[in-house]
Amino acid sequence: MSKSLHPESKAKFLYKLTEKGISLLPVLIEIYLWGEQYFELSENHKKFLQDVKKRQRSFSKKGARKYQKRKKKL
Secondary structure, X not given: OEEEEOOOOXXXXXXXXXXXXXXXXXXXXXXXXXXXXXXXXXXXXXXXXXXXXXXXXXHOHHHHHHXXXXXXXX
């Protein structure tokens, strides 16, 4: 992660994933999916995993970059 000052407030910071962090996204998703088999998950986590399963390919490295760009626009 990288940390920078918030442009509107000196009391806040902005955190962004670096390329290394983005490249870990597919691994983290697989760990999440593995955990589903062995641990009781909350309803929020179950809903999140259903969404991930539907769009798993879009969470590839390329998909993660697009996601980061969209978040910047919001």
